[in-house]
Amino acid sequence: CSESDLGPISLNWFEELSTEAPS
Amino acid sequence: LTAEQLAVAPSDNLRDRSLQLASKLKNPSSSCAVDVSTVWWESAGCTELCIVTACETFISLWKPLASNQWRKVYTWHLTEIPVIQIVPLPDVCNLVCVALGDLEIGEIRLLLCSSEDGSLKQSLVKTGNIKAVLGLTNRKLVSSSGTLQDQQIEIISVSEAGRSNERQTLMPPEETILAFAEVEGFRDALVGTTAVNSLVVWNLKTGQILNKMPVGYSYPASICHRAYSDSGLLFVVLSHPHAKENESCGNPAFRMRVFNPKTARSTGVMFFSLPPGHSGRYLEGEVKGVSAAAVLTSGAIAVWDLFSGQCTALLPPNADGNWSLVRWSVTDSCLLAGQKDGSVYVYHYS
Numbered sequence: 001c002s003e004s005d006l007g008p009i010s011l012n013w014f015e016e017l018s019t020e021a022p023s
Numbered sequence: 024l025t026a027e028q029l030a031v032a033p034s035d036n037l038r039d040r041s042l043q044l045a046s047k048l049k050n051p052s053s054s055c056a057v058d059v060s061t062v063w064w065e066s067a068g069c070t071e072l073c074i075v076t077a078c079e080t081f082i083s084l085w086k087p088l089a090s091n092q093w094r095k096v097y098t099w100h101l102t103e104i105p106v107i108q109i110v111p112l113p114d115v116c117n118l119v120c121v122a123l124g125d126l127e128i129g130e131i132r133l134l135l136c137s138s139e140d141g142s143l144k145q146s147l148v149k150t151g152n153i154k155a156v157l158g159l160t161n162r163k164l165v166s167s168s169g170t171l172q173d174q175q176i177e178i179i180s181v182s183e184a185g186r187s188n189e190r191q192t193l194m195p196p197e198e199t200i201l202a203f204a205e206v207e208g209f210r211d212a213l214v215g216t217t218a219v220n221s222l223v224v225w226n227l228k229t230g231q232i233l234n235k236m237p238v239g240y241s242y243p244a245s246i247c248h249r250a251y252s253d254s255g256l257l258f259v260v261l262s263h264p265h266a267k268e269n270e271s272c273g274n275p276a277f278r279m280r281v282f283n284p285k286t287a288r289s290t291g292v293m294f295f296s297l298p299p300g301h302s303g304r305y306l307e308g309e310v311k312g313v314s315a316a317a318v319l320t321s322g323a324i325a326v327w328d329l330f331s332g333q334c335t336a337l338l339p340p341n342a343d344g345n346w347s348l349v350r351w352s353v354t355d356s357c358l359l360a361g362q363k364d365g366s367v368y369v370y371h372y373s
Contacts, residue, residue, distance in 0.1 A: 007286030009255040014209050017233035017284060018226045 040335035042326065042358060042370040046091040050365035054078035059359045059367050060109040061352040063116040072353060075119050076367055079105040082121055082134055091369070099134045099143050112158035113353075118185055120148075120158060128153035131166065133185040146185040149177070155215070157203040165193075165213065167200035176200060176215075178227065193230045196223045201244055204259070207251035214259065216247040222259060224284055236287040238280065248277065248310035249329075257282040258292065260310050260329065262317070276305040276317040276325065295327040298334050307348070312355035314372065324349045324360055326372065336372070 010016055050056070058077040063070055064084065074085040074093060081100050085093040101121070107128055110120040119134040131149040136142070151168040158164055164179045176193040198217035206212035206224075212233075213225045220243055224233040238245050238261065249260040258281050275294035282289040295315055297303065303319030310316075314335075315327045322345025324338040338360065340346060348361030358370045 005290050006256070006281070006283035006288045009283055010285050011255040013255055013284045014212055014226070014233070014252075017224070018229060018231060021226070021231040021233050023229055023231050 040326070040328070040372065042336045042338055042372055045357075045369045045371050046093060048074060048076065048085055048093050048095075048367040048369070050076065050078060050083065050095075054080070054365050055363055056348060056361045056365045056367065057106055058109045059348055059350050059361050060111050060119075061350075061357075061359070062111070062119055063353070065116050070116065074359065074367065074369070075109055076361075076365070077106045077109050077121065078365060082106065082109070082119060084119070093369075097136060097143055099145060101132070101145075104130060110156050110158050110164065111353075112162065112164070112181065113160050115158075115162055115181065118181065118183075120164065120181075122153065122156055124153070128156060131156060131164065133181065133187075135185040144185065146187075148179060148181070148187045151175075155200055155202050157205075159205055159213075160210075165203050167195075167203075167215070171197070171199055174199065176225075191230065193225045193227070194232045196221070196232060196235055198223075198235075202246040202248075204247040204250045206257065207249075209252050212252070214247055214250045214257070216245045216261065218244055220245055222247065222257075222282060222289075224257070234284050234287055236282050236284070236289060239289050239291075248308075248315070255283070255285075257284050260315065262305055262308060264305060264307075274304055276308060276319070277310065277315050277327065279329065293329075293332040295329075295332060295334070297325060297337075301325075301337065309350050311351035314351065314355040316349045316351065316358060318346050318349050322346060324358075326358070338370070341368075 060075045064073040076083045083095050084097040086096050104123040107124050108122045122128040123130040133146045135144050153168045156166040162181045169175045174195040178191045179187045180189040182188050198219050200215040203215045211227045215223045220238045222236045245261045260279050275296040277295040279292040281292050303321030306318045308317030313329045322340040324346045326336040328335050347363050350359045358372050360368045
């Protein structure tokens with residue numbers, strides 16, 4: 001699957017979402 | 024080996040994997056089998072991979088003997104509430120976790136054998152209207168319980184003595200969680216699928232929900248079986264027990280779908296379907312390592328390789344009847360196949 005299908009991909013998704021998500 | 028003992032590969036070009044019958048376990052009581060699993064068990068300085076069989080009112084532990092024979096060594100009686108399932112705890116020794124209940128799980132118990140006097144013991148870990156439970160690495164259990172309004176997602180740590188120690192709650196989504204899967208490649212990530220077809224991702228350390236993503240099918244109640252992260256994407260193997268036949272892809276037992284956790288977009292990667300000429304819908308199954316196995320409505324068991332998508336083996340019903348249960352052993356080199364009469368057959372998958 002290409003990046004255009006799924007949107008921008010980040011290898012650090014777990015850390016980035018942990019910073020952004022409400023806790 | 025008779026034709027019955029050697030499961031047929033579904034086509035000539037797939038004969039690289041086969042299921043070979045190693046042994047048969049039979050409960051003399053002829054009670055209905057509800058689940059089967061494996062557990063490491065240490066005694067007298069020797070740790071062995073044992074088989075656990077579950078009937079409605081008792082759980083038995085079988086130790087290996089020479090020549091692929093098994094001997095039943097312990098039986099725990101659970102007479103008040105029926106056994107629904109065994110909950111495998113991946114890195115735990117000398118402990119069996121079971122879920123009990125009527126229509127849904129009402130109790131989770133740990134079963135063990137006292138190191139002091141050898142007596143069989145039970146320890147109550149959790150009660151409530153439990154929708155899903157999964158054993159996690161590092162001696163933990165995760166469960167979802169309660170109603171949608173007061174849903175509780177709880178992690179429980181289990182001690183070697185079979186006691187529940189620390190408890191931690193995860194943020195509940197506004198949808199009922201039906202299944203969990205650990206995320207290989209991310210020790211602190213957990214995923215769950217919901218009754219209205221979302222995939223929820225949690226941070227196990229902080230309890231945060233990191234994202235809730237639509238699975239993308241109109242089929243309700245997808246069940247997640249295995250998840251791993253690679254190259255910034257989340258790959259999830261799902262089954263859809265309520266799915267209807269679809270003209271374009273038939274009726275696959277499992278599907279692999281890839282999610283971008285940053286954008287919540289997803290797309291299908293692979294279907295795990297029966298080869299042409301075979302029919303049957305998914306009833307139940309298990310995914311371990313690179314292998315998936317399912318019991319089908321035809322009474323057969325089918326096995327797939329997750330990387331190639333190929334159906335690698337088909338195990339038709341034998342002379343004793345249809346298959347009703349299929350589980351992988353701790354490693355995916357051994358397949359346990361159960362029948363309603365309590366018989367469990369052990370197959371080597373190689």
